[in-house]
Amino acid sequence: MTTPVDLEDLAEITDMCGALSDQTRWEILRLIGVEALSASELAQRLPITRQAIARHLGVLAEAGLVETEHAGRQLRYRALGGRLSELARHLETIGRGWDRRLERIRSIAEEQASRD
Amino acid sequence: MTTPVDLEDLAEITDMCGALSDQTRWEILRLIGVEALSASELAQRLPITRQAIARHLGVLAEAGLVETEHAGRQLRYRALGGRLSELARHLETIGRGWDRRLERIRSIAEEQASRD
DNA sequence: CGTTACTGCAACCTACTAGTTGCACCTGGA
DNA sequence: TCCAGGTGCAACTAGTAGGTTGCAGTAACG
DSSP, rough: OOOOOOOOOHHHHHHHHHTTTTTHHHHHHHHHHHSSSEEHHHHHHSSSOOOHHHHHHHHHHHHTTTEEEEEETEEEEEEOOOHHHOOOOOOOOHHHHHHHHHHHHHHHHHHHHOOO | OOOOOOOOOOOHHHHHHHHTTTHHHHHHHHHHHHSOEHHHHHHHHSSSSHHHHHHHHHHHHHHTOEEEEEEETEEEEEEEEHHHHHHHHHHHHHHHHHHHHHHHHHHHHHHHHOOO
């Protein structure tokens, strides 16, 4: 079980979005979203070096988007879908907040206009 | 009405996440999520120059997260909550996909184990 | 019609990031 | 016990991103 982080911090949202703002990292996530893979295994399937991949995995791990699993002498990573859903829920809430406030302002403006 | 972009492209997701990976841009979004503001007005409320803010607004506009409105001689920006919700729905779908596949693999493994 | 306030563009600096190469260090298997 | 495959750390380079200053353009308001 992963610790249930509530993702209140703005810094945590920006970190996760930063981790998700790189196409190479999405390639990695796509692969380890299907099955757990090590950095070396990922390096065989992607056109960059193992070290670069390891650093990407570090970024993803710091954002909480992956978890690790030891398998013999290798360290396998898997993508955490629940974490992504958590971010999605927060963005949804914020987005609805923006539209709600603007609608309220708009309705006030219309009310004002109809009064004149 | 904004054009209904379906956000299929991976590049579009990475662009939006990139736009949302900066704390200053979140400050801007928070302000123009309440009321439409111009770059100059934002510069009065934030500790950076108008030019820096204008560039942030450019990034946000390219990601489709803001829309503009002319008011006299100034150009006001407002945050588009629907666009953020759109991104949220896609992330939610992707996240569920990861967990679903891993659960399937896990259940297959358990089935295999129970068969022996 | 002139002035003033707001926008837009360009150059520059600094810091960070994605990528590389190279090497040291384990640790598991024959 | 050896060694080979896997991981981790460090240094270096090129490109990009956030910030600044400065100036040119333009359109609204008195």
